[in-house]
Amino acid sequence: xxxxxxxxxxxxxxxxxxxxxxxxxxxxxxxxxxxxxxxxxxxxxxxxxxxxxxxxxxxxxxxxxxxxxxxxxxxxxxxxxxxxxxxxxxxxxxxxxxxxxxxxxxxxxxxxxxxxxxxxxxxxxxxxxxxxxxxxxxxxxxxxxxxxxxxxxxxxxxxxxxxxxxxxxxxxxxxxxxxxxxxxxxxxxxxxxxxxxxxxxxxxxxxxxxxxxxxxxxxxxxxxxxxxxxxxxxxxxxxxxxxxxxxxxxxxxxxxxxxxxxxxxxxxxxxxxxxxxxxxxxxxxxxx
Amino acid sequence: xxxxxxxxxxxxxxxxxxxxxxxxxxxxxxxxxxxxxxxxxxxxxxxxxxxxxxxxxxxxxxxxxxxxxxxxxxxxxxxxxxxxxxxxxxxxxxxxxxxxxxxxxxxxxxxxxxxxxxxxxxxxxxxxxxxxxxxxxxxxxxxxxxxxxxxxxxxxxxxxxxxxxxxxxxxxxxxxxxxxxxxxxxxxxxxxxxxxxxxxxxxxxxxxxxxxxxxxxxxxxxxxxxxxxxxxxxxxxxxxxxxxxxxxxxxxxxxxxxxxxxxxxxxxxxxxxxxxxxxxxxxxxxxxxxxxxxxxxxxxxxxxxxxxxxxxxxxxxxxxxxxxxxxxxxxxxxxxxxxxxxxxxxxxxxxxxxxxxxxxxxxxxxxxxxxxxxxxxxxxxxxxxxxxxxxxxxxxxxxxxxxxxxxxxxxxxxxxxxxxxxxxxxxxxxxxxxxxxxxxxxxxxxxxxxxxxxxxxxxxxxxxxxxxxxxxxxxxxxxxxxxxxxxxxxxxxxxxxxxxxxxxxxxxxxxxxxxxxxxxxxxxxxxxxxxxxxxxxxxxxxxxxxxxxxxxxxxxxxxxxxxxxxxxxxxxxxxxxxxxxxxxxxxxxxx
Ligand SMILES: Cc1ncc(C[n+]2csc(CCOP(=O)(O)OP(=O)(O)O)c2C)c(N)n1
Ligand code: SF4
Ligand SMILES: [Mg+2]
Numbered sequence: 001x002x003x004x005x006x007x008x009x010x011x012x013x014x015x016x017x018x019x020x021x022x023x024x025x026x027x028x029x030x031x032x033x034x035x036x037x038x039x040x041x042x043x044x045x046x047x048x049x050x051x052x053x054x055x056x057x058x059x060x061x062x063x064x065x066x067x068x069x070x071x072x073x074x075x076x077x078x079x080x081x082x083x084x085x086x087x088x089x090x091x092x093x094x095x096x097x098x099x100x101x102x103x104x105x106x107x108x109x110x111x112x113x114x115x116x117x118x119x120x121x122x123x124x125x126x127x128x129x130x131x132x133x134x135x136x137x138x139x140x141x142x143x144x145x146x147x148x149x150x151x152x153x154x155x156x157x158x159x160x161x162x163x164x165x166x167x168x169x170x171x172x173x174x175x176x177x178x179x180x181x182x183x184x185x186x187x188x189x190x191x192x193x194x195x196x197x198x199x200x201x202x203x204x205x206x207x208x209x210x211x212x213x214x215x216x217x218x219x220x221x222x223x224x225x226x227x228x229x230x231x232x233x234x235x236x237x238x239x240x241x242x243x244x245x246x247x248x249x250x251x252x253x254x255x256x257x258x259x260x261x262x263x264x265x266x267x268x269x270x271x272x273x274x275x276x277x278x279x280x281x282x283x284x285x286x287x288x
Numbered sequence: 289x290x291x292x293x294x295x296x297x298x299x300x301x302x303x304x305x306x307x308x309x310x311x312x313x314x315x316x317x318x319x320x321x322x323x324x325x326x327x328x329x330x331x332x333x334x335x336x337x338x339x340x341x342x343x344x345x346x347x348x349x350x351x352x353x354x355x356x357x358x359x360x361x362x363x364x365x366x367x368x369x370x371x372x373x374x375x376x377x378x379x380x381x382x383x384x385x386x387x388x389x390x391x392x393x394x395x396x397x398x399x400x401x402x403x404x405x406x407x408x409x410x411x412x413x414x415x416x417x418x419x420x421x422x423x424x425x426x427x428x429x430x431x432x433x434x435x436x437x438x439x440x441x442x443x444x445x446x447x448x449x450x451x452x453x454x455x456x457x458x459x460x461x462x463x464x465x466x467x468x469x470x471x472x473x474x475x476x477x478x479x480x481x482x483x484x485x486x487x488x489x490x491x492x493x494x495x496x497x498x499x500x501x502x503x504x505x506x507x508x509x510x511x512x513x514x515x516x517x518x519x520x521x522x523x524x525x526x527x528x529x530x531x532x533x534x535x536x537x538x539x540x541x542x543x544x545x546x547x548x549x550x551x552x553x554x555x556x557x558x559x560x561x562x563x564x565x566x567x568x569x570x571x572x573x574x575x576x577x578x579x580x581x582x583x584x585x586x587x588x589x590x591x592x593x594x595x596x597x598x599x600x601x602x603x604x605x606x607x608x609x610x611x612x613x614x615x616x617x618x619x620x621x622x623x624x625x626x627x628x629x630x631x632x633x634x635x636x637x638x639x640x641x642x643x644x645x646x647x648x649x650x651x652x653x654x655x656x657x658x659x660x661x662x663x664x665x666x667x668x669x670x671x672x673x674x675x676x677x678x679x680x681x682x683x684x685x686x687x688x689x690x691x692x693x694x695x696x697x698x699x700x701x702x703x704x705x706x707x708x709x710x711x712x713x714x715x716x717x718x719x720x721x722x723x724x725x726x727x728x729x730x731x732x733x734x735x736x737x738x739x740x741x742x743x744x745x746x747x748x749x750x751x752x753x754x755x756x757x758x759x760x761x762x763x764x765x766x767x768x769x770x771x772x773x774x775x776x777x778x779x780x781x782x783x784x785x786x787x788x789x790x791x792x793x794x795x796x797x798x799x800x801x802x803x804x805x806x807x808x809x810x811x812x813x814x815x816x817x818x819x820x821x822x823x824x825x826x827x828x829x830x831x832x833x834x835x836x837x838x839x840x841x842x843x844x845x846x847x848x849x850x851x852x853x854x855x856x857x858x859x860x861x862x863x864x865x866x867x868x869x870x871x872x873x874x875x876x877x878x879x
Binding site: 009010011038039040041043045055056059060061062063064065066069071072073074075077078079080081083084093100101102104105109260261262263264266267268269270271273274275277280281283284288 | 485497504542555570571674706711834
């Protein structure tokens, strides 16, 4: 069984010192080892952004695609080879702006992959513009007078879209984050984990200290029941989504792969492609 | 006795035009006739005039005809809209219900058959299609038993009572019209066909079937006219092979999901039309850059924007070749017949994996949706070539990554699938080194670009052009692509009758352009007519840019949404053959 060190490669991340993304990288490596994966059986598919580089920093099959499209690529990978563990990952702009359509539909589709959003409430790679996750009034290069658009609440949207696993964490809480990623991987179906990941360079508002002061760990909430969707929704609304931990999980619903008619249990990628003559003749006969 | 005939049915969309055509042509196919269909439809689902035309022949035929022998009309609008197409002495079979009249100046025999009332008497106006096709069948003097057999097959599932009712409807339609006409019409009797049933399908069926034969197991797509039939066919078939069709949220998801699945080792395809292709362009660039094979079908329709979504056009050529930003190797194939739709789809999957590039298969609406006879498809010709894939990679001493993008002589690097031990590498749309690590080194950049393009230097495509070249030095070389080939051949027969010799070349590989093959043919001809369904001459421009001969090329364009008719091609080619310059032709209104 691989240790978390075997999920490290020798590529040095180009993130700024102190960037929240480092701990997410570490958490993925730890979680992968903890659930007993071998590096070759993990595929990390990422989008474009500072965060999107993560697929290059883990010793696993990694694909760094195009901005906003990590999810459809990741779903394709999983459909092709359901023996792989597939993690999709990227920034808040990647997943909640340009890729929002895919996010909602990946949630609905419920293919068994884990989506980790590295949420810094800003566009890091393009050097500090507003994101759908930026707070109202947040001043950035593209909103010099402060953003007037509402802050998106992706986890509420996820619940409303039929999500079967919704969690949130904070990159400083490596233990919680690792555990949530493990649970996400083990969940049958689509798991969404939003991670507060401070951008120390461009976001001077949502800092480590700011998060430490403002987030509520669900472990400290008495009687919180993550199988209760209504409770999850009201907790998110009550707290402005500032909660961390497992927010909601539906263990009943089966994954897409297990529901869709005829879909093979063995990985499609390992099937023979050849068509039998008899099969071919049958197909052709339909056109006579 | 005649060897060929044209028949058309018109009515309001949703009124049974489609089903009348289907049952009529299925029965004709039983007898072994060659058929070529053309659907005129609007993008409304119910209502709006629609008509289906089929050409019936004892010999292979791949074009609609200029004129029409028999028109079946469910309403006066169908007569008014289509009667001008009838040849003199043609026939109209119309529903007596609306009191049909033959428009002034049209020389046609009218048979008013109480189509609706017969159907209603038998229980439901839904059986109009049976009455109408029965009447048509009888006028041609064809054996009713064969027709009844087709009806049995169409309705067998619904039980004997329904079958019997429909057969009765056919019989009543036939009897009524024969009474009116005094028996089958002289001059409309078809010579017997060879009795061999042909395959009868649309191009989209052939693409779907081809993809199954090629081992495609996942299709991700978003519905659009005229591509949707491909996903609709495959969703019926793929589950039997353990795969599936995913209807994605948009075409960006469709192409990127296909890329993901292909990266992980499954043959995958997506299909769309112009609007969807526009959305896919960035991702096609990703596939090119990361060398992930993927097959994309573009069923061209009238553009730009929503354009003429249910009409014929060939105006995506430039976009397919140049649409992606930056520069990637890719292949654009343009099948020109149903058979080629099948074989080229298989070829597209092989080329994609052999060269590790995106392959676009470009059809046009008439080829994708026109139902036509198809020669037997040869199982022996189905071959699967997955290209340079490696497995069981030995352990390495160091912890280095696998060189997925190794510099090789032919540019093709070893492909390894996720899950393979010792094969871990990185994949990124950022310029990268041999292991896929991002790299901005100018030396590496140039080497990688060269490597990617080197892959196509020795591209091996079966029949990049398709040639009918009976003349060593023809007056004309007529060049086309996609569905225009059959119509060009019809026109050529008539040009020949006028003493104008012509060769015919269909360009099947649009990119990389088959320069040498095309040049050879162009040099032999006195004049070259490039014929295409678009307004700016995209195919002609491609030829001029790649081969030259600007002075010899006359560009014949049609972009009103309808396919070329043989007579139009004949006229325009005849003018071109006279020593008219391009300006003169424009002045004469011929272009
Ligand atoms: C189609 C497209 N549009 C724009 C860009 C430029 N771009 C790259 S990353 C990015 C946003 C990054 O923000 P986020 O997703 O939050 O990632 P972060 O850098 O904050 O981790 C943008 C706009 C692009 N690469 N592609
Ligand atoms: S700019 Fe921000 S998000 Fe990007 S690496 Fe630096 S700290 Fe991280
Ligand atoms: Mg961000």
